[in-house]
Amino acid sequence: MKQLAAALTFLFGAIDLFAQQPKPPADHPQVLYDESKVLPFTLPDVLVLLNGNKVKDAKTWKEKRRPEILKLFEENVYGRAVVGKPKEMIWELVSVDSNAFDGTGVAKKVIIYFMGKKDGPKMGLDITVPKNSLKPVPIFLVPGWVNNEKLVLKRGYGLANFDPCEVQPDKQDSAFENSIRKYFAKPDQKEPGLDEWGAIGVWAWAASRAMDYLVTDHGIDSNKVCIMGLSRFGKAAMWAGAQDERFVMVFSCESGCGGAVIVRRGFGETVRAINNTFPYWFCENFKSYNERVNDLPVDWHMLVALIAPRPVYISTAEEDYWGDQRGSFLAAKLAEPVYNLFNEKGLGVNKMPPVEKPVGDFIGFHLRKGTHGLNEYDWEQFLNFADRHFGKLK
Ligand code: GTR
Numbered sequence: 001m002k003q004l005a006a007a008l009t010f011l012f013g014a015i016d017l018f019a020q021q022p023k024p025p026a027d028h029p030q031v032l033y034d035e036s037k038v039l040p041f042t043l044p045d046v047l048v049l050l051n052g053n054k055v056k057d058a059k060t061w062k063e064k065r066r067p068e069i070l071k072l073f074e075e076n077v078y079g080r081a082v083v084g085k086p087k088e089m090i091w092e093l094v095s096v097d098s099n100a101f102d103g104t105g106v107a108k109k110v111i112i113y114f115m116g117k118k119d120g121p122k123m124g125l126d127i128t129v130p131k132n133s134l135k136p137v138p139i140f141l142v143p144g145w146v147n148n149e150k151l152v153l154k155r156g157y158g159l160a161n162f163d164p165c166e167v168q169p170d171k172q173d174s175a176f177e178n179s180i181r182k183y184f185a186k187p188d189q190k191e192p193g194l195d196e197w198g199a200i201g202v203w204a205w206a207a208s209r210a211m212d213y214l215v216t217d218h219g220i221d222s223n224k225v226c227i228m229g230l231s232r233f234g235k236a237a238m239w240a241g242a243q244d245e246r247f248v249m250v251f252s253c254e255s256g257c258g259g260a261v262i263v264r265r266g267f268g269e270t271v272r273a274i275n276n277t278f279p280y281w282f283c284e285n286f287k288s289y290n291e292r293v294n295d296l297p298v299d300w301h302m303l304v305a306l307i308a309p310r311p312v313y314i315s316t317a318e319e320d321y322w323g324d325q326r327g328s329f330l331a332a333k334l335a336e337p338v339y340n341l342f343n344e345k346g347l348g349v350n351k352m353p354p355v356e357k358p359v360g361d362f363i364g365f366h367l368r369k370g371t372h373g374l375n376e377y378d379w380e381q382f383l384n385f386a387d388r389h390f391g392k393l394k
Pocket of ligand 1: 231232274
């Protein structure tokens with residue numbers, strides 16, 4: 001353990017040397033925005049099994065450590081999905097528009113009936129592929145907020161989008177009663193169990209159900225389905241990508257605390273703050289760490305690592321202090337040892353790059369100008385990264 005702490009101090013030291021100091025905005029006095037006040041911490045070692053043995057090869061990672069970490073995130077953070085893919089699930093094509101996005105795409109809407117009946121829980125899925133695509137296209141599944149559709153289509157990618165609030169409204173009031181969690185709960189259950197799914201878990205589950213459909217669609221290359229989410233839906237995209245290995249690439253756009261940030265830093269949004277403002281996002285057990293974040297058996301470099309060896313991209317913005325830009329960089333950087341087990345380079349740099357200088361190999365990262373959000377610059381980098389990994393020339 002001492003060795004790990006020393007190694008991390010060395011690593012952080014090396015990174016700190018080149019750190020960019022975000023300028024703290026004056027209107028958040030009670031929030032930690034001062035890098036020099038981040039307290040020292042020790043992270044759980046992504047490559048040490050709960051029995052203390054070191055993971056030295058990809059096989060042990062896949063068979064032992066990966067399942068262990070998944071379970072830790074399930075039990076302590078996002079909660080356990082109480083159902084998988086219902087065997088009754090069906091879908092129906094309800095509309096086609098062959099002139100979508102100013103004639104650049106063909107759009108269709110599919111409704112997924114989770115329990116095989118129209119009056120049961122359901123979710124719409126909007127799918128657009130570039131017009132005149134001659135072969136099945138790679139696609140980005142985007143839960144929630146999406147934009148720049150024409151750019152994505154122009155680059156030869158499709159887009160699939162659903163509204164996560166159809167399955168789990170994004171509000172505290174009746175968060176359990178009005179969600180599919182209630183539908184799948186025991187008849188007399190009034191609230192989720194301590195380790196049962198919160199909203200992010202439901203949104204991630206819905207992404208996997210969308211995936212169940214996408215892999216059957218002949219217009220889509222089922223080996224090239226990526227997932228991308230912004231902010232709260234970036235958290236859901238990370239959790240979906242971590243669990244469901246059919247997502248061949250995962251993109252987290254400013255997913256912040258609970259998405260792709262080292263939470264032990266306590267910089268910007270903290271575990272306590274997120275649980276207080278959004279008590280329905282995570283499982284009940286997560287709240288027990290509000291005042292003892294150092295006791296968490298995980299941190300978010302481990303969530304990034306669950307995606308290995310698949311390519312993962314983490315983006316942040318210069319003024320997204322609340323989302324802790326450096327905490328995201330560190331989550332990306334510290335997942336690297338797992339990529340190395342697969343002989344992949346991971347991030348490949350030690351220092352946080354300057355604004356709008358994307359870095360990385362199998363782990364990509366950028367810090368763009370401006371505030372929290374998803375814009376054309378982000379999409380351009382995501383598409384470049386996907387092109388590179390799909391072997392398309394750019
Ligand atoms: C904030 C929340 C963040 C982030 C953001 C968003 O209010 O504190 O964790 O998810 O919302 O979704 O835009």
